[in-house]
Amino acid sequence: MSFTAYAQSNFSSKLIGMGVVVSDVERSLDFYVNGIGMVKAYSFKINEDFGKRSGLSNGAPTEVTVLKLENSPEANEWKLMSFGKKATHSKSKFIQDDTGVQYITINVKALKPVIERMKAKNVKFLGSTPIPLNQKSHFVLVQDPDGTFVELIGPME
Structure with a gap:
């Protein structure tokens, strides 16, 4: 198997953001902020229109809360969102x-x-x-x- 190395200049940022769908945002925020020690950086809404046009959802809106290990531009983003339902797998x-x-x-x-x-x-x-x-x-x-x-x-x- 061969791998092609791409120049780092192909990316506009060295960070990776992770979007995590959770069953209960408040419970997850308590775990990550008050337990782990992450900080809330900011939040934003994904409305029905953008959810559908972007392919992120079938039009279900949500709010995304962005957590970081420290509130700086150099910190990765752990993005929590919920659609108000539990996981379908165990x-x-x-x-x-x-x-x-x-x-x-x-x-x-x-x-x-x-x-x-x-x-x-x-x-x-x-x-x-x-x-x-x-x-x-x-x-x-x-x-x-x-x-x-x-x-x-x-x-x-």
Whole structure:
């Protein structure tokens, strides 16, 4: 198999934004903002006309709330939106249970405050995490309210 390398000048930004459809925006915002520690950057609406013309939806409107690890132009965007319904597939127990985007990785300066916030929210820690990766970093695995796996990596303090 051969791969063609494209010059980075083909892209107008070095960032990738991820759009995530969730069942309950408020519950997901609580998890990502008050649990993980992300910040709300901005929000925007997708109206019926744009949803249909763009092919994003069959005309169902939604509001998109954009979260970032820090509110700066250099931070990736984690875009949450909801259409007010639950997933049509079961929640994965492991990353191999489904296809598509299964997990995100977030590197933190200190895991201890994130762990404390997650415990206060009764978020289940998966496997035997936190577990050490090396002398400096530990690994924690949790799932957001809709089942997306979130890897948290960093020193304990």
